Amino acid sequence: MDNKVLATSPKLFFGPPLHYCPGCSHGIVHRLLAEIVEELEIREKIVGVSSVGCSARLHMYLDFDFVKSSHGRAPAVATGVRRELPKHNIFTYQGDGDLLSIGLSEAMSVAIRGENILIIFINNAIFGMTGGQMAPTTLVGQKSTTTQNGRNPDTTGYPLRFPELIAPLPGVKYLTRCAVDSPKNVRKTKKSLTFALNLQHTNPGLSLVEILSICPTNLHLSPVKSLDWLHDDLVSYYPLGDIKVPEEEK
Amino acid sequence: METDNNSSEVYLMEGNEAIAEAAIRAGCNHFYGYPITPQNELIEYMSRRMPESGGNFLQAESELASIHMVFGAAAAGGSAMTSTSSPGISLMLEGISHLAAAELPCVVVDVMRAGPGNGNIFPSQSDYSLATKGGGHGDFHNIVLAPASVQDMADHIVLAFELAEKYRNPAMILSDGLVGHLTEKVSFEHIKRLPKLNEWCARGATEPERRVVKSSLGLESQCEAENLKFAAKYEDLKKNHTQWNTFMVDDAELIIVAFGIASRICRKAIKLARQENIRVGLIQPITLFPFPTDVISEFAKKGCRFLVAEMNLGQMVSDVELAVNGAADVRFYGRSGGFVLSPEEILSEIRKHVSRTS
Amino acid sequence: MLNEMLIAGFGGQGIVTLGKLIAYAGMLEGREVSCYTRYGAEMRGGTAQCTVILSSDAIDSPVIDAYDTVVAMNQPSMTLFQNKVKSSGQLIWNRSLCTSEPDKTGIDLVGVDATTIATELNNPRIANMVAFGAIAVKTGLFSVDSAITAMKKRFTRMTQDMFELNQAAVKRGYEKCA
Ligand SMILES: Cc1ncc(C[n+]2csc(CCOP(=O)(O)OP(=O)(O)O)c2C)c(N)n1
Ligand code: SF4
Numbered sequence: 163m164d165n166k167v168l169a170t171s172p173k174l175f176f177g178p179p180l181h182y183c184p185g186c187s188h189g190i191v192h193r194l195l196a197e198i199v200e201e202l203e204i205r206e207k208i209v210g211v212s213s214v215g216c217s218a219r220l221h222m223y224l225d226f227d228f229v230k231s232s233h234g235r236a237p238a239v240a241t242g243v244r245r246e247l248p249k250h251n252i253f254t255y256q257g258d259g260d261l262l263s264i265g266l267s268e269a270m271s272v273a274i275r276g277e278n279i280l281i282i283f284i285n286n287a288i289f290g291m292t293g294g295q296m297a298p299t300t301l302v303g304q305k306s307t308t309t310q311n312g313r314n315p316d317t318t319g320y321p322l323r324f325p326e327l328i329a330p331l332p333g334v335k336y337l338t339r340c341a342v343d344s345p346k347n348v349r350k351t352k353k354s355l356t357f358a359l360n361l362q363h364t365n366p367g368l369s370l371v372e373i374l375s376i377c378p379t380n381l382h383l384s385p386v387k388s389l390d391w392l393h394d395d396l397v398s399y400y401p402l403g404d405i406k407v408p409e410e411e412k
Numbered sequence: 413m414e415t416d417n418n419s420s421e422v423y424l425m426e427g428n429e430a431i432a433e434a435a436i437r438a439g440c441n442h443f444y445g446y447p448i449t450p451q452n453e454l455i456e457y458m459s460r461r462m463p464e465s466g467g468n469f470l471q472a473e474s475e476l477a478s479i480h481m482v483f484g485a486a487a488a489g490g491s492a493m494t495s496t497s498s499p500g501i502s503l504m505l506e507g508i509s510h511l512a513a514a515e516l517p518c519v520v521v522d523v524m525r526a527g528p529g530n531g532n533i534f535p536s537q538s539d540y541s542l543a544t545k546g547g548g549h550g551d552f553h554n555i556v557l558a559p560a561s562v563q564d565m566a567d568h569i570v571l572a573f574e575l576a577e578k579y580r581n582p583a584m585i586l587s588d589g590l591v592g593h594l595t596e597k598v599s600f601e602h603i604k605r606l607p608k609l610n611e612w613c614a615r616g617a618t619e620p621e622r623r624v625v626k627s628s629l630g631l632e633s634q635c636e637a638e639n640l641k642f643a644a645k646y647e648d649l650k651k652n653h654t655q656w657n658t659f660m661v662d663d664a665e666l667i668i669v670a671f672g673i674a675s676r677i678c679r680k681a682i683k684l685a686r687q688e689n690i691r692v693g694l695i696q697p698i699t700l701f702p703f704p705t706d707v708i709s710e711f712a713k714k715g716c717r718f719l720v721a722e723m724n725l726g727q728m729v730s731d732v733e734l735a736v737n738g739a740a741d742v743r744f745y746g747r748s749g750g751f752v753l754s755p756e757e758i759l760s761e762i763r764k765h766v767s768r769t770s
Numbered sequence: 771m772l773n774e775m776l777i778a779g780f781g782g783q784g785i786v787t788l789g790k791l792i793a794y795a796g797m798l799e800g801r802e803v804s805c806y807t808r809y810g811a812e813m814r815g816g817t818a819q820c821t822v823i824l825s826s827d828a829i830d831s832p833v834i835d836a837y838d839t840v841v842a843m844n845q846p847s848m849t850l851f852q853n854k855v856k857s858s859g860q861l862i863w864n865r866s867l868c869t870s871e872p873d874k875t876g877i878d879l880v881g882v883d884a885t886t887i888a889t890e891l892n893n894p895r896i897a898n899m900v901a902f903g904a905i906a907v908k909t910g911l912f913s914v915d916s917a918i919t920a921m922k923k924r925f926t927r928m929t930q931d932m933f934e935l936n937q938a939a940v941k942r943g944y945e946k947c948a
Contacts, residue, residue, distance in 0.1 A: 214530065232530065233499070234474060263448065266476035295456070296471055307452070308459040308471050318471070369761040424794050424803070534808075594832055595790055595805040597797055673832075680831035756835040 172196035174205065174225040181219060185385025187375030188217050190342045191255075191284065194352045195226055202359065208251040209218040211240040213265075215257035216290040216377075234265025238271040240279045251359045253280040262298040262322055269324070276333015278366040280358045286377040287396060290316070294380030298322045301399055302333055306380070323404045335367035337405040341374040341397065343389045357411075365408050374400055421472060421601045421607040427565040428453035428592040431521060431585070432461065434566035435493055438573050439605040439681055440519070442492035446500060449533040450589035451523035460764055469497035475500035479507030479520070486516035487625035490614035491573065491606075495521035498590070499530055508582050509548030512642070513627035515612075517576035519569065520554075521585045526750035534750025535589035537672060540727035542703045543586050547589045551639045553645070553646050555583040555653075556700040558671040562596035568698075570603055577606065579645045586700060590673045590752060637725035650702035657696040658707070660686065664693030666766050667711055669732050670721040671697045674753055678721050681758035690766050694704040700728075708735035715740070720764055722746045771801070771826040773911055774834050777901075778819045778851055779843030779864075784898035787924075788841075789820030791902055794920035795912035796824035804832040817846070824911050839909055841901055843884070848872055863902055864897060880908050880947065887942050896939045903943025914944050 171177070175196035175234050180189045199205055204228050212220040214233035221228035231239040232233055235256040244252045261269050261283050272279060288306055289295040296306040296313060299321050305311040313321075325337035340351035351373055358369035376388040383391060414558040425433070432454050434607065435443075443462050445455040462469035468485070472478040478494040485492035496504065499520045511518055522543065526536040547554040555575050557568045565587060572583035573731055615622045661667055670678045675696035685692045695711070697704050712718070717740050719730045727742045733742050745761045747753055775792070779785045786807045793805040801824045808819045820836075823829050839860045842848035844867045852874040855861050860878040866885035882904045884897035906917050917940055925933055 259447075262473075266473060289447055292449055295447045295452070298473070307456045308447070310456075310460055327654050391483075422797070424790070424797055582912065590832070591804060593807055595793055595803075595807075596829075596832075597803060674830075677831040677833060680834070752833050754829050754833060754835050 170222060172200055174200050175223060176225060177223045182216065182224060183377075183379045185376060185378040185388060187286065187288075187342050187373070187377075188215070188284065190348060191282065191351070191373055191375075192217075192220060192223050194348070194355060194372070198352060198359065199224070199226055204251055204355065204359070207249070208359075209241075209243050209247060211236045211243060211252070211254040213254065213256040215260050215292075217257065217284065218291070220255050225351065225372065234260050234263070235268055236260065237265065237268040237279070237281065241272060241275070241277050246278055251362055252278070252370050253282055253359070254294070255282045256284070257290065258283070258285050258287065258297040258299040261395055262324055266298075273328040273331050273334050273368050276331070276335075276367045278362055279368060280355075280362065281368070281370040283370055283372045284375050285372050285396075285400065286375040286379045287321070288377050289408040290377045290380055294377075299400075301395060308356075321399060323400060325370055328368075328370070328407045332368050334370070334406060335365055335408050336361055336369040337372075338407075339372045339374065339400055339402050339405065341392060341402055343374070343376075343392050347402075358385070361408070361411065372400070374402070422597050422599050424595060425558070425560045425562060425598050426453055426592070427587065427594050427596075428523065429457045430562045430598045431495075431565040431569045431587070432457040434600055434603055435519070435569045435573070436461055436465050436672075437600050437603045437605070438570045439608065440491045440493050440573065441465075442482065442490040443467065443469050444481035444485075444492070444494050445496065446472050446475050446478050448475075448497045448500050450525060450535070450592050451495050451497050451521070451616065453592070454521065454523070457733065475503035476507065478760050479504040479511070482518045482520075483507055483511055483514070483516060486511065486518045487514065487614050489608070489610040489615050491517075491608055493519040493521065493569075493573075493639050495523065497523045497525045497533075498527045498536075501539060501542065505542075505546070505548045507552065509550050509552065509687045510627040511582045511701065512548065512552040512554070513550065513629060513638075514625050515580040516582070516625065517573070517580050519572045519576055519583050519585065521569070521587060524586065524588040526748065533589065535673070535723065535752055536748065536750055537586075537588055537674065537723040537727070538748070539586060540671075540722070540724060543584050544703070544731070547582075547584070552642050553701050555649065556586055557583065558586045558698060558700050559591055560595055560672050560676050561591065561694070563611060564597045565591060566598050566600060566603070570606070573606055575649070577608065579649055581642075581645060586672065587717045588673055646702070653699060654704050654706075655698035656707055657694075657698060657706035659694040659696070661693035661695065661711065661716075663691050664711075664716055666690075666692045666719060666762065667716045668692065668694045668719045668721050668758070668762070669697070669708065669728065670694065671700060671728065674721050674723055677753045677755055680755040681762060684755060684759050685762045688763075690762060693768065703731050703735070703739050705731070705735040708732060709737065709739075712736040712739040717741045717765065718743065719743045719761065720746075721753060721758055721761070723751070724748055771824075773838045773909060774836075774838045775822045775824075775839040775841065775909075776819065776851055776854065777822065777841040777843070778817065778847035783818065783843050784895065785818035785820050785843065785847060788898040788902055789822045791913070791920045791924060792822045792824070792905065793919070794924060795906070795916040796822075798916040798919055799912050801825060802827060802829050804829045808834045828853065839905070841905060842899065843901065845869060852877075860908065862901065862908055863933045864901065866897070866939040880904065880942065882946060884943065886947065888939055891939055891942070893935060896936055899936045899939035900946075902942035903940040903945075904947045905941075907944050908922045914940065
């Protein structure tokens with residue numbers, strides 16, 4: 163029998179093993195980034211900005227340059243990196259707590275400035291690292307350790323669809339929402355990330371790719387059941403697909 | 413509440429929970445906080461208990477927001493607190509300074525972890541200098557208390573609210589990840605709802621004279637006068653509320669100075685050393701600001717030597733040296749980076765600094 | 771009376787739950803208690819260590835260097851912490867998850883097939899409860915009655931079936947060692 167290699171780990175990927183819980187989506191997105199940077203041959207021309215959350219060790223799994231930001235400030239840090247390196251690909255990788263809770267003003271400000279960076283936004287609708295507290299994207303009625311009877315919009319407001327919020331801003335160029343729940347959607351996510359990185363050269367401005375994800379540990383569901391929750395509950399509030407694409411690129 | 417004891421009102425709780433329960437019982441009715449390890453149990457407890465007790469709980473979007481929410485609640489007459497751990501305290505400093513300038517009572521809990529930066533989540537006493545020397549920009553001080561047990565967590569938060577209210581000044585509880593995650597017996601029986609005075613608060617102008625709560629202090633002479641007034645408050649605080657514990661100091665030739673959890677670890681080491689006939693004792697500052705300078709100075713004059721033991725690289729040493737004022741030798745032993753001191757470690761350090769008597 | 775105990779294992783083995791139950795049972799018997807858990811950096815399984823002290827007097831340091839009793843729920847903890855048992859102290863170890871025997875001498879070695887017994891009860895995750903029963907007998911620090919009362923007080927959100935299963939595990943651990 164011939165030994166045929168069907169799959170390998172991407173060259174720029176230091177995992178596995180990864181430190182994530184079984185079923186966690188972070189690992190999938192990490193791997194996509196390794197593949198993309200390899201395929202686009204941009205290892206010398208890309209700087210990632212990692213944030214604080216479960217993915218704080220992102221830079222340990224990917225073999226290219228990173229700046230590690232403090233909690234929520236990644237867009238501000240990336241702004242500095244961008245100003246120094248005008249021709250590079252620059253991205254941030256942030257969770258919902260990091261981007262939309264503590265970091266909302268930094269996130270809003272790069273959108274207003276139309277900063278030429280890509281925000282990779284992992285929306286698992288919860289604070290993973292600190293043990294499952296409410297995030298700005300936690301669904302109404304969803305239980306978390308700080309909304310133990312379910313999120314109540316009367317006191318905490320409604321979950322935030324951030325791309326829809328910043329879509330009208332002229333400096334914002336590309337907004338899309340993906341998921342990593344099926345092979346098809348993973349491929350779609352990879353395409354969107356690649357598109358966004360290329361756009362930094364052809365049509366500079368802010369891009370944001372929101373990736374619907376699961377945190378089985380804090381959902382207290384098995385990975386498979388968590389994925390069901392993703393299609394049934396998360397997708398119905400956060401519809402998948404493009405929210406904004408530059409005219410010229412359509 | 414989760415658990416209780418049949419015999420009397422004694423609970424088995426974590427420090428992080430006990431502090432929250434005691435705060436509510438003492439009348440705290442506003443809590444704002446942002447998740448950070450190792451204090452998450454505190455905000456989670458508040459998220460359950462605050463609404464039950466008719467108070468306000470909100471998970472803020474950041475520590476900057478938490479402390480400013482506390483500012484608003486306190487300015488309007490609420491009894492407000494927040495909690496965080498070291499990286500979050502750095503973010504709160506701006507707000508704490510504004511609270512002090514506006515003379516707003518509030519309590520800030522710091523469940524310290526190792527730093528600087530994100531450091532790690534393990535227990536540390538890394539914010540001693542920040543809390544006692546800085547605590548925000550400008551000419552002011554925080555009142556700083558250092559609990560060493562779960563019961564202390566409950567008792568100190570009440571004392572913190574009391575002092576904050578009396579002096580209209582922020583009070584900080586300098587706890588750490590060990591005490592925060594320590595489970596011990598605790599009783600709340602003695603805790604009474606504290607009185608709250610509201611005549612200076614902005615709660616709607618029912619009188620001809622409206623009230624303005626603000627942190628801007630006016631031109632030079634006015635601002636200086638305000639700062640002098642604050643300084644007078646700290647003098648009064650020092651005179652009336654400096655607190656410390658002593659342990660086996662009467663015949664001691666060596667006195668360990670340690671606060672918070674480090675003081676308990678040192679007690680154990682001292683008992684072990686006493687079995688070897690080493691004459692060693694402990695001074696445990698309970699208030700870190702005001703610092704118990706006088707008692708240390710007294711023992712220095714009697715000829716005692718000192719060993720400062722901390723879970724940091726010597727942040728309290730200069731305060732002990734100032735108290736000693738050259739009259740005695742001051743040595744230091746500490747661990748940093750999230751390492752917890754151990755009794756054996758302290759014991760071997762004690763042995764280095766004493767002569768043996770038989 | 772003073773017993774300084776360490777419980778160690780993998781994250782997810784219920785080490786913290788066990789530590790707090792022992793503290794609670796100790797409290798029911800009128801003791802001073804302290805229980806300190808060193809948490810790992812993340813939510814994910816790492817090692818878990820819990821120091822439990824039961825004493826007739828006020829407890830000084832909640833962390834210590836050597837233990838009267840070490841409860842090792844897996845191989846790495848057994849290998850590592852057997853050397854932290856005081857002379858004439860006790861090592862209670864989960865034989866089901868250890869591939870080698872302890873080699874420390876001069877201490878009381880108590881092997882318990884905690885995970886195997888729990889698996890017989892159809893739930894390997896309650897090996898900690900089997901250990902709870904074993905600890906009650908082998909240390910004599912608290913009675914099985916106090917153990918069960920502690921469970922009733924702390925497992926308030928548990929279904930009746932699950933509670934009974936936990937209780938059965940404690941009893942099996944107790945009987946094995948009695
Ligand atoms: C100033 C500051 N505050 C709080 C924290 C604690 N903290 C670490 S990660 C995190 C939330 C992460 O949630 P999210 O961004 O959704 O990422 P996930 O862990 O779900 O991947 C928080 C609050 C911190 N590190 N620094
Ligand atoms: S806690 Fe959640 S987000 Fe963090 S690694 Fe585990 S599954 Fe992933």
